[in-house]
Amino acid sequence: MPPVVGLIVAYLVGSIPSAFLAGKAKGVDLRAVGSGNLGATNVFRTLGWQIGLTVYIADCLKGFLPVALLPGVTGTTEIGWRIAFGVAAIAGHVKPIFLLGRGGGKGVATASGVFLALAPMAMLFSMLSFAAVVAMFGYVSLGSLVSAVVLVLAVAVRGTGGIPLLGTVSLVAAFVFWTHRANIERLRTGTEHRFGKRGKGSPATAGPREPLA
Numbered sequence: 001m002p003p004v005v006g007l008i009v010a011y012l013v014g015s016i017p018s019a020f021l022a023g024k025a026k027g028v029d030l031r032a033v034g035s036g037n038l039g040a041t042n043v044f045r046t047l048g049w050q051i052g053l054t055v056y057i058a059d060c061l062k063g064f065l066p067v068a069l070l071p072g073v074t075g076t077t078e079i080g081w082r083i084a085f086g087v088a089a090i091a092g093h094v095k096p097i098f099l100l101g102r103g104g105g106k107g108v109a110t111a112s113g114v115f116l117a118l119a120p121m122a123m124l125f126s127m128l129s130f131a132a133v134v135a136m137f138g139y140v141s142l143g144s145l146v147s148a149v150v151l152v153l154a155v156a157v158r159g160t161g162g163i164p165l166l167g168t169v170s171l172v173a174a175f176v177f178w179t180h181r182a183n184i185e186r187l188r189t190g191t192e193h194r195f196g197k198r199g200k201g202s203p204a205t206a207g208p209r210e211p212l213a
Contacts, residue, residue: 014092
């Protein structure tokens, strides 16, 4: 398989709308409930932790499998192509062709899978920091932001993948901050939602606003 075709495959795999399909299986359009985001946190809050965890794992695999398998299929094991496959998968998750480019997630879970394949130890540190922040403060959005920074630092310290990978994780971290800009503002004003709690000053009818992926 030519590498360019591999990029298309990675994008199509990333485009599989796990959250949307999980919601439809339960008769719920997740784009119209909660945060309206097709990410694992909205699934968790709307459909329960079992389905939310399943969607998170599925979204993570959408990033992991293209990076892990496509180099062997395409015969391109260079770090540049492995990164490209991962970026294509993330792009598919954020702008899924199967939903006409609309209604994707924020890319955190899929990016986790990508970097789990590219830099497993650095990703482990990142995931542990995410779990610690959420456990201590209850903010999924804050956990996502902190874990993105930790991933950049871990890749830089360990030197995994050299400049190409460091540059990629830095760009992805910047993208995560950009997609969470509304969450950052709510964190700043104290109105961000926690698990099981509303931020102070939040309207009673507001849905959760801290999608994970």
